[in-house]
Amino acid sequence: xxxxxxxxxxxxxxxxxxxxxxxxxxxxxxxxxxxxxxxxxxxxxxxxxxxxxxxxxxxxxxxxxxxxxxxxxxxxxxxxxxxxxxxxxxxxxxxxxxxxxxxxxxxxxxxxxxxxxxxxxxxxxxxxxxxxxxxxxxxxxxxxxxxxxxxxxxxxxxxxxxxxxxxxxxxxxxxxxxxxxxxxxxxxxxxxxxxxxxx
Numbered sequence: 001x002x003x004x005x006x007x008x009x010x011x012x013x014x015x016x017x018x019x020x021x022x023x024x025x026x027x028x029x030x031x032x033x034x035x036x037x038x039x040x041x042x043x044x045x046x047x048x049x050x051x052x053x054x055x056x057x058x059x060x061x062x063x064x065x066x067x068x069x070x071x072x073x074x075x076x077x078x079x080x081x082x083x084x085x086x087x088x089x090x091x092x093x094x095x096x097x098x099x100x101x102x103x104x105x106x107x108x109x110x111x112x113x114x115x116x117x118x119x120x121x122x123x124x125x126x127x128x129x130x131x132x133x134x135x136x137x138x139x140x141x142x143x144x145x146x147x148x149x150x151x152x153x154x155x156x157x158x159x160x161x162x163x164x165x166x167x168x169x170x171x172x173x174x175x176x177x178x179x180x181x182x183x184x185x186x187x188x189x190x191x192x193x194x195x196x197x198x199x
Contacts, residue, residue, distance in 0.1 A: 008047050011037040013058050020100035024108050030054070052113055056124070058101055059117045063125040063161070066092045067132035070156060078141040081190065082183040085156075088136075090175035092160045097167050105165070118164045129157035142190040152186060 015036035019028050030051055034041040048054040070088035077084035096102055105114040118125065130153045136142075137149035144152070159178060168174040 005047065008037075008039060008043060009057065009061075011039060012044060012047065012054060013061060016054065016058060017100050020104050025101075025104040025111055025114060026109070055101070055114060056117060056121075059125055060128055062096070062099060062101065063129040063157070064132050066095050066160065067129035067153075067157065069095055070160075071133055071136040074136040074142075075140050081142065081186050082179050085183055085186075086172075086175045086179035089156065089160065089178050090171050092156075093163055093168065093171045093175065096160070096164050097171075102164055106167070115165065118161050122161055125161055126154065126157045129161070130154045133157060137186070137190075142186065144186060144190050148185075148189045152182060155182065 012033055015033045016028070019032055019036055028051075030044055031041055033054065034044045037044070044054075048057055069091040073088035073091050074081075074084040077087065101114070105111055105118075130150065133153035133156060134149050137144040137152055138146060142149075156178075163174075
């Protein structure tokens with residue numbers, strides 16, 4: 001059953017992405033998504049409840065994907081917290097700007113249902129992104145204490161999600177600026193694995 005649920009979610013998300021490349025969010029129905037995904041409407045409704053439920057589930061996956069990008073970049077620069085953070089934050093912001101659901105949010109008429117996902121209803125996204133990011137600080141070459149790692153991951157998640165509705169023009173500058181602010185605290189809190197840093 002778990003495999004079937006995962007497959008259905010993957011198909012539904014792919015269908016939603018495909019549809020949003022050609023039409024506005026307001027024009028996408030559950031019937032459209034079911035048809036594009038080649039599944040029954042009953043299966044789609046069982047998985048997500050309604051259209052807003054589908055959007056929420058998709059947004060959670062985006063938060064996880066974006067946070068994973070940040071984590072990957074941090075782990076790719078052992079011994080260099082500032083560069084890892086800057087590259088990771090820039091990757092987060094860059095990817096979010098190219099996603100069809102976020103493009104749909106920012107284009108055309110205001111969409112209160114989508115806007116709520118990254119504002120008044122953003123806590124699940126922040127929490128999921130924080131969970132994904134935290135090991136980059138606790139289990140990687142940084143070996144940062146748990147509470148500091150969680151605070152740092154949550155700050156990055158909150159900042160990244162806050163930029164979704166109003167993307168900065170200078171992604172690199174913003175990423176470098178945030179890294180400049182955050183990195184010194186992490187450097188002070190970390191016990192850097194020098195063998196990893198020199199490899």
